[in-house]
Amino acid sequence: GAVVSQHPSWVICKSGTSVKIECRSLDFQATTMFWYRQFPKQSLMLMATSNEGSKATYEQGVEKDKFLINHASLTLSTLTVTSAHPEDSSFYICSARVSDVARETQYFGPGTRLLVL
Amino acid sequence: AQSVSQHNHHVILSEAASLELGCNYSYGGTVNLFWYVQYPGQHLQLLLKYFSGDPLVKGIKGFEAEFIKSKFSFNLRKPSVQWSDTAEYFCAVEYNFNKFYFGSGTKLNVKP
Numbered sequence: 001g002a003v004v005s006q007h008p009s010w011v012i013c014k015s016g017t018s019v020k021i022e023c024r025s026l027d028f029q030a031t032t033m034f035w036y037r038q039f040p041k042q043s044l045m046l047m048a049t050s051n052e053g054s055k056a057t058y059e060q061g062v063e064k065d066k067f068l069i070n071h072a073s074l075t076l077s078t079l080t081v082t083s084a085h086p087e088d089s090s091f092y093i094c095s096a097r098v099s100d101v102a103r104e105t106q107y108f109g110p111g112t113r114l115l116v117l
Numbered sequence: 118a119q120s121v122s123q124h125n126h127h128v129i130l131s132e133a134a135s136l137e138l139g140c141n142y143s144y145g146g147t148v149n150l151f152w153y154v155q156y157p158g159q160h161l162q163l164l165l166k167y168f169s170g171d172p173l174v175k176g177i178k179g180f181e182a183e184f185i186k187s188k189f190s191f192n193l194r195k196p197s198v199q200w201s202d203t204a205e206y207f208c209a210v211e212y213n214f215n216k217f218y219f220g221s222g223t224k225l226n227v228k229p
Contacts, residue, residue, distance in 0.1 A: 043221040
């Protein structure tokens with residue numbers, strides 16, 4: 001099956017620094033990638049949807065200047081948490097969809113746990 | 118805002134017991150429906166999905182789900198659970214295109 005990787009799996013950083021998380025589709029080309037955030041004991045919350053070569057579409061309440069998304073190729077999307085603060089500590093999960101056809105399944109990455117001190 | 122509710126947060130069953138996990142959503146329009154499973158230490162995997170057609174959907178590992186439009190529900194079932202089904206289960210709804218909402222998850226513990 002399709003595999004999506006994320007790097008790093010864990011990151012600890014100081015408040016005020018920026019953190020970049022990579023999401024790669026390893027064996028398929030992903031037209032669309034999604035970024036989710038999950039707080040402890042809560043559901044995944046969709047943050048943004050990105051398509052290769054175009055600007056990301058952010059969900060209501062998600063600051064686009066805070067969470068920069070770059071979908072540079074059909075196999076790579078990056079999420080940069082700029083000037084991270086302790087409240088940004090969370091579990092970030094990406095997923096990739098094989099094509100723009102609505103019926104295609106999302107394939108999820110293993111997630112990245114961010115701790116901001 | 119749209120919402121997805123999973124009423125059971127934690128379910129404990131013995132092996133061979135039957136399972137039903139509830140999922141309700143708030144949107145009244147056309148939706149695509151999914152159940153995902155997350156085994157300990159692993160990432161989310163698709164169990165089954167419903168887009169249209171027969172409202173009773175069969176997925177992997179003996180799981181099935183029934184879409185009841187009048188009740189805005191998409192409950193997950195399995196007639197006889199195994200210890201290996203111990204995992205967290207998430208219901209998800211796609212409203213419009215690429216707009217996904219997830220439930221808060223149900224942790225299932227199956228006692229051997």
